[in-house]
């Protein structure tokens with residue numbers, strides 16, 4: 382690429398032009414969906430507002446590929462053809478406003494509850510993982526036929542996303558959900574070909590990507606949200622995260638959205654000289670390791686921070702999460718240099734009266 386990309390520099394992925402570098406990352410709207418998982422007017426307007434607000438790429442929130450993969454009782458679903466019409470309304474509303482739109486596909490694995498899914502949560506192994514499951518009731522280990530059914534469910538979900546008019550999907554391989562649970566030696570204690578070496582631990586992700594690729598057209602974008610490191614001692618290392626990123630690229634992933642893997646309070650050693658949020662800093666080593674575009678995220682609220690991330694080559698795109706929940710017009714204002722007009726949210730966990738988009742945490 383020639384020159385330093387600006388916030389409004391377009392980016393083309395697989396022939397799809399994205400009008401600028403600003404991404405709305407996936408953010409579940411807790412309590413908005415009913416148990417059928419269908420999208421309602423409220424979702425359509427929520428995403429359309431951020432598309433009208435200038436975001437180049439919208440990634441619709443974690444959407445369950447199977448009923449037992451829900452992370453909460455109330456969550457968008459994509460496991461049934463009946464869910465396509467509602468999702469189509471979201472995709473079309475965003476595209477009409479000039480944005481490109483992906484939908485995030487997820488299976489929560491152990492990172493849910495019996496109350497949410499009506500059965501014991503599943504996982505690579507029957508071990509309780511801090512922050513994911515309770516010691517009293519560890520998850521149930523998946524059998525190989527069940528793993529194959531999950532892989533197929535991701536593929537079918539991607540085909541539904543394409544039928545609904547999305548430009549692509551993002552496979553959720555971060556934040557402690559099922560794919561991360563397989564990736565991490567902490568939660569994956571399997572002795573079959575899905576456990577042990579990194580190659581085995583990433584097998585689920587690779588097989589999902591292949592399945593998705595086989596069920597969608599050649600121009601359909603496949604993004605991946607990468608848990609580049611676990612925030613827990615003994616988990617996936619930063620070096621392993623780079624290896625996974627390279628394997629994803631080899632499998633034809635078109636876009637990597639960098640975040641963390643398993644939760645915890647062990648913040649990894651970060652590359653020197655990046656005065657940004659630790660999640661943003663995680664994008665740098667990934668971007669050095671691959672040629673596909675990389676998204677950085679993490680408390681980007683000031684346009685100057687977003688510009689610096691692009692200018693320093695930490696990432697190709699910047700995602701503004703809570704900032705864009707607080708101000709749906711964040712992208713337009715940032716691009717126009719109207720910084721002082723941006724309504725800011727620093728994630729105070731609720732009750733912010735200044736946020737024009739309502740409380741990002743759904744407490745409005």
Ligand SMILES: Cc1cc2nc3c(=O)[nH]c(=O)nc-3n(C[C@H](O)[C@H](O)[C@H](O)COP(=O)(O)O)c2cc1C
Pocket residue numbers: 406407408409410442443485553555556606640678679680681700701702703704741742
């Ligand atoms: C309310 C809320 C819901 C979220 N839901 C998701 C999700 O569905 N999928 C996902 O990958 N990340 C999810 N995230 C993480 C965001 O995508 C983003 O990485 C995080 O908020 C950090 O960015 P920010 O500091 O700009 O908000 C969620 C974050 C918030 C605040």
